[in-house]
Amino acid sequence: MATSSPSSSKFYSHPVVKWIEYRLPIFSFIDHSLGSSYPAPKNLSYWWNFGSLAGAMLTIMIVSGIFLAMNYTPHASLAFDSVERIMRDVNYGWLMRYVHMNGASFFFIAVYIHLFRGMYYGSYKYPREVLWWLGVIILLLMMATAFMGYVLPWGQMSFWGATVITNLFSAFPLIGDSIVTLLWGGFAVDNPTLNRFFSLHYLLPFVIVGVVIMHIWALHMHGSNNPLGIDTKGPQDKIPFHPYYTVKDLFGLGVFMIIYAGFVFFAPNFFGEPDNYIKANPLQTPPHIVPEWYFLPYYAILRSIPNKLLGVIAMFSSILILFVLPWLDTSRVRSGRFRPVFRIFLWIFLIDTVALGFVGAHPPEGWYLVLGRVATIWYFLHFIILLPLLGWFERPLPLPASISEPVLGGARTAGAAVRSMEKN
Amino acid sequence: MRKLALAFAASAALVALTLGAAAPAQEMSPEAELKLPSPGWSFDGPFGTFDRAAAQRGFQVYRDVCSTCHSLNLVHYRNLTDLGFSEEEVKAIAAGVQVTDGPNDQGEMYERPGRPYDTFKAPFPNDNAARAANNGALPPDLSLMTKAREGGPDYVYGILTGFSDPPPGFKLMEGMYYNKYFPGHQIAMPPPLTPDRVTYADGTKATVEQEAHDVVTFLHWAAEPNLETRKRIGMKSMIFLFVLSGLLYAVKRRVWRDVH
Numbered sequence: 001m002a003t004s005s006p007s008s009s010k011f012y013s014h015p016v017v018k019w020i021e022y023r024l025p026i027f028s029f030i031d032h033s034l035g036s037s038y039p040a041p042k043n044l045s046y047w048w049n050f051g052s053l054a055g056a057m058l059t060i061m062i063v064s065g066i067f068l069a070m071n072y073t074p075h076a077s078l079a080f081d082s083v084e085r086i087m088r089d090v091n092y093g094w095l096m097r098y099v100h101m102n103g104a105s106f107f108f109i110a111v112y113i114h115l116f117r118g119m120y121y122g123s124y125k126y127p128r129e130v131l132w133w134l135g136v137i138i139l140l141l142m143m144a145t146a147f148m149g150y151v152l153p154w155g156q157m158s159f160w161g162a163t164v165i166t167n168l169f170s171a172f173p174l175i176g177d178s179i180v181t182l183l184w185g186g187f188a189v190d191n192p193t194l195n196r197f198f199s200l201h202y203l204l205p206f207v208i209v210g211v212v213i214m215h216i217w218a219l220h221m222h223g224s225n226n227p228l229g230i231d232t233k234g235p236q237d238k239i240p241f242h243p244y245y246t247v248k249d250l251f252g253l254g255v256f257m258i259i260y261a262g263f264v265f266f267a268p269n270f271f272g273e274p275d276n277y278i279k280a281n282p283l284q285t286p287p288h289i290v291p292e293w294y295f296l297p298y299y300a301i302l303r304s305i306p307n308k309l310l311g312v313i314a315m316f317s318s319i320l321i322l323f324v325l326p327w328l329d330t331s332r333v334r335s336g337r338f339r340p341v342f343r344i345f346l347w348i349f350l351i352d353t354v355a356l357g358f359v360g361a362h363p364p365e366g367w368y369l370v371l372g373r374v375a376t377i378w379y380f381l382h383f384i385i386l387l388p389l390l391g392w393f394e395r396p397l398p399l400p401a402s403i404s405e406p407v408l409g410g411a412r413t414a415g416a417a418v419r420s421m422e423k424n
Numbered sequence: 425m426r427k428l429a430l431a432f433a434a435s436a437a438l439v440a441l442t443l444g445a446a447a448p449a450q451e452m453s454p455e456a457e458l459k460l461p462s463p464g465w466s467f468d469g470p471f472g473t474f475d476r477a478a479a480q481r482g483f484q485v486y487r488d489v490c491s492t493c494h495s496l497n498l499v500h501y502r503n504l505t506d507l508g509f510s511e512e513e514v515k516a517i518a519a520g521v522q523v524t525d526g527p528n529d530q531g532e533m534y535e536r537p538g539r540p541y542d543t544f545k546a547p548f549p550n551d552n553a554a555r556a557a558n559n560g561a562l563p564p565d566l567s568l569m570t571k572a573r574e575g576g577p578d579y580v581y582g583i584l585t586g587f588s589d590p591p592p593g594f595k596l597m598e599g600m601y602y603n604k605y606f607p608g609h610q611i612a613m614p615p616p617l618t619p620d621r622v623t624y625a626d627g628t629k630a631t632v633e634q635e636a637h638d639v640v641t642f643l644h645w646a647a648e649p650n651l652e653t654r655k656r657i658g659m660k661s662m663i664f665l666f667v668l669s670g671l672l673y674a675v676k677r678r679v680w681r682d683v684h
Contacts (some may be wrong), residue, residue: 042683084498084568087650094650095657243679251676254669261665265658266470269571277572277647278564287607 031242033220039238040245041226043403047121048224048245049252050114055212056253057107062205064100065149068093072152074198076191079154080279098268104146105271106260108294111139119325120346122334123225129326131218136322138211143295143319145204148197150292155276160289162197163189168302171309188282229335230399237403288363296360297353301379303364304372314376321383328383330391338397342390349382460578460605461585463637467577467644470659473652474645476508481624482642483507485635487517488622490566493558493613495546498567499646502540506649507642514540521545559599561612570644577640579605584636587615 011017012027021027031037071090073082086093115135118124124132151162166189169179185192223232232238239245263270271293275286291299298315305311321328336343352375359372466475483504486496501518505511518538523545526533538545547563548554555562573579582605590602590609600610617635624630645651 081498088498088503094654098654239683244683247672247676247679251669251672254665254672258662258665258669261658261661265654265661268654274572274574274576277568 033216034246035242036240038220038241039232039235040224040241041232041237041403042239042244043226043228044224044245044248045227046248046252047113047117047227049249049256050110050117052249053110053253053256054107054114056256057103057110058205058208058212061100061103061107062209064096064103065202065205067096068100069202072198074152074194076154076194076280079152079194083153095264098264102260102263102268102271104149104292105294106256106263107142108146110256111142112294115139116350118225120336120343121225121227122229122329122331122336124326125329125332125334126326127222128218128225131215131221132326133323134211134215134218136319138208138215139322140319141204141208141211145201145208146292146294148201148204151194151197152201153276154194154280156278156280156284156286157273157276157289159189159280159282160286161291162193164289165291166193168308168312168315171312173309225334226403227335227337228400228403229333229338230403233402233404290361293357293361296358297356298360300356300360300372301376303360304369304376314380318379321380325383325387328387330388331394331396332391333396333399338399339390339394340397341394342387345382345386345390349379352378352382458604460575460582462578463581463633465577465644466641467651470655472655474507475641477626478638478641479507479645480509480642481622481626481628482638482640482645484622484624485617485639486566486642489616489635490639491544491547493547493554493563495548495563495565496544496567496646497546497565499544499649500540501538501542501544503649507645511540518542559612563613566643566646568647570640570647572647577644580643581636581640583611584617584639585633 012021017027028037068086071082071086071093073079083097086097088094090096118132118135147161147165151158166180166183169183170176172179181187183193183196184190185196226232273290290296298318301318302311302315305314331339331342333339336346355371355375356379359368359375362368364372466472466478486494501514504514504517509517518540521538522535523538523542524533525536528534548557551562570577570580575582583603586603586605588602588604590596594602594609596602597610600612601614602609603611617632617639619632620630621635622630628634648654
């Protein structure tokens with residue numbers, strides 16, 4: 001099908017390729033990983049672009065971050081000015097800084113869409129549970145990395161965000177205070193905190209790369225899920241990853257880059273807080289301490305609960321609960337396309353998280369507090385009560401017999417498909 | 425279809441709840457209702473640039489008025505060539521201040537005229553000196569001012585033009601001034617701009633609005649000196665990305681022809 005791909009014998013008969021391939025089979029490895037020897041379902045929609053987009057963002061973040069680190073000084077009294085020196089005097093430093101700053105937001109945009117796509121099409125279900133776990137681990141690592149990266153410019157929001165978030169750990173009984181001292185490297189957020197955050201901020205992205213490799217490894221065991229959520233039945237349901245999905249991913253990357261570049265060049269501070277252009281001042285607390293937008297829903301959950309320890313537990317649970325999602329969702333049908341009731345509740349869940357994000361951006365008073373509490377309850381209700389019950393009470397629509405014949409639907413074939421999945 | 429309608433109804437209900445929750449909260453803070461004035465900025469929009477004449481006049485306002493109390497620590501004299509000042513003019517501007525340098529080979533600090541590579545000379549040696557001279561209040565550094573406040577340039581313009589007598593019944597503390605755009609309306613800075621506070625060489629009439637407009641243009645340049653380069657590269661990048669994406673789309677269609 002694809003004549004220029006490494007699978008063609010012409011490529012492998014080249015003497016240099018042959019020599020290397022005999023000693024290190026790297027060409028066939030790449031080809032089996034994302035080349036023409038990796039078969040993918042032929043019906044993947046554009047929602048399946050966001051995995052590769054997240055990978056592209058990770059690469060952009062690492063590359064721009066390495067250049068920034070060459071010019072950044074991780075010291076409490078020098079960090080802020082060193083960032084401004086990057087912005088003003090380092091050649092294209094402003095570009096690297098704005099690429100990195102907005103890149104964090106676009107990395108989260110890609111990952112959140114990727115995650116929601118997985119939830120909508122049931123990609124976390126058998127046999128992809130470990131693949132899903134690895135994804136949740138990547139999300140947690142990203143959050144830690146993003147949080148510590150936000151501290152590095154040592155502006156007001158950096159400093160006070162670090163103070164608020166690290167203080168959360170003091171809620172844990174007995175060990176809480178020791179954890180906080182360990183995070184701070186002392187008895188307040190200060191230079192040792194900045195030093196260790198910089199060190200970890202440089203380290204964790206490479207840990208993410210490692211987990212991403214495992215994520216892709218697990219993906220390759222059973223291949224991508226697809227919009228129909230049914231297993232591929234044979235070669236007629238599949239197409240080689242290259243050139244079909246490489247070109248589709250590249251086109252998606254182009255569109256994503258247009259939006260990303262739009263922010264980098266024309267609204268670079270859109271996602272930022274003005275307060276972070278004020279140097280950190282431990283003696284002056286900003287009127288509203290807000291985290292970056294991608295943390296707002298969790299922040300809202302934290303502040304919706306009057307008890308500090310329970311709030312911290314709820315906040316962490318809101319992400320950790322994703323680990324058991326494959327077992328909370330009791331339905332055997334993967335794709336939301338064939339689950340009419342689940343689909344509605346999943347959209348409501350999305351609105352619920354957006355509402356939480358909205359609440360997180362405002363002080364927890366009056367209506368915001370009420371809305372935050374309702375939305376927090378709904379968040380957990382969705383996972384703990386609705387999902388298990390839906391699997392039992394919902395009547396899924398008839399499933400198609402195969403990807404190649406999606407139109408040949410019918411009540412009988414649906415039952416058959418569900419049964420055949422049970423046997424898996 | 426009914427399910428779709430149900431989904432929409434549920435979404436609409438939640439959105440309504442969200443907006444409903446937002447509305448009363450906004451009413452609670454009167455400051456949010458006060459809209460910042462905007463004279464319209466030369467640097468607005470995707471093609472915006474700094475109006476050189478306004479920025480040069482703004483530099484004059486900063487030097488003659490603001491710099492009495494406010495530092496501009498992140499800007500060097502050499503940067504002024506960006507605004508159309510010649511190298512000679514910049515040297516002369518820098519030489520207009522005495523900076524402390526040293527230690528020399530006798531181990532002593534000494535005064536010398538400023539050079540283009542110096543940063544703008546701060547009015548006070550340290551924060552405590554600044555507070556002591558300003559009734560306990562610290563005049564903030566202005567290098568990033570237009571990026572460090574909600575509302576940006578419009579906010580700074582609002583502060584500079586927003587001084588007035590306090591409304592009846594408003595309790596103004598000793599040594600404070602009423603400003604309608606400042607959070608809490610009590611600001612320690614006396615109204616800095618008055619008509620003809622500076623005399624412009626180009627004959628522009630120095631009204632308070634004009635002075636504020638000019639100095640904000642200068643300060644936004646100080647805060648974001650690479651704005652013009654950024655937008656220029658941005659335009660090129662956008663054209664490149666649109667063409668690239670168009671081509672990739674064409675290739676995608678071609679490759680997928682036999683699957684669809």
